Amino acid sequence: MPRSEDERLVALEARCACDDPLFARAMSIGRPRRPREFRRTGAWWALAVTTAVLIGGVIVANGLLIATGLVGVGLAAQSLDPPS
Known part of the structure; x- marks a missing residue:
């Protein structure tokens, strides 16, 4: 028996x-925020x-x-790479 659309939305x-x-x-209060994958302020x-440390x-x-x-800049640059 197929599940109703409401049950699917609740599960999602x-x-x-x-x-x-x-x-x-x-999302529940109506003010969308970027998902975790796209928040890169810390990076x-x-x-x-680390660039300041390198300089x-x-x-x-x-x-x-x-x-x-150099190691820190490499790690930070890798964390800026968008998720695939």
Whole structure:
């Protein structure tokens, strides 16, 4: 016996609320918010900080800072890559 459309919508809403509660709450009050996959504010901050560490390492000629900056910039840039 096929399920009703209301049951499917309730199941979809419950799954969305479990996956991304902020998005589900924003949709329920009528003010949509970008889903978690497309919120990248933290990644931009990480990129800015690690770029500053990299530049600081180059200025003071410290290999450890340069290596840390390169690894951090790589990780931050990878987190900016859109989900496939």
